[in-house]
Amino acid sequence: MAFAPPSTATEAVFTDAEHATTPAMTALRLVPPQITAIPTCRHPLLGGTSVGITWTWIANDPPYSTMTTANAQWSIGGGAWQTRTTTGTGPYTTSFPVSVLEGVLGSLLGTTYTIRMRTAWTTPGGVIWTSPSVSTVTVIVPALLGAQTCTPANGT
DSSP states (O other): OOOOOOOOOOOOOOOSHHHHOOOOOOOOOOOOOEEEEEEEEOOGGGOSEEEEEEEEOSOSSTTGGGOOGGGEEEEETTOOOBOOOEESSSSEEEEEEHHHHHHHHOOTTOEEEEEEEEEEEEOTTSOEEEOSSOEEEEEEEOSTTSOOEEEEEOOO
């Protein structure tokens, strides 16, 4: 068995001003867009827009003050993240016509799917950050022509 000598305490101190100061550091956690209304929630058999979502950014401060609707990404029924055509200057409205939702609708027997929304932001250094949580709308489509429901939940 080998024995090592006991360790000795080490003291480190910065002595020149350049190393002794730390530049200001700001932490940022992106929040997903916040849903403010569901102006359209209608059965897809009626055609046209099946779901409409009105939303806004959580704050008017940077980085949100520099964001456009292209910073909002959407996933329908667990599909790939994508941007969507959106109207308004804030609050914004994004519509989901039946043609976009056909993949999740499937049958006349009814279905449930979730529309998810997140924030994507490119830092000044070129790194893409996304919000760790999402805002959602859970859509329940009943069989045939029953009343469709759309339930929003905002991420934090």
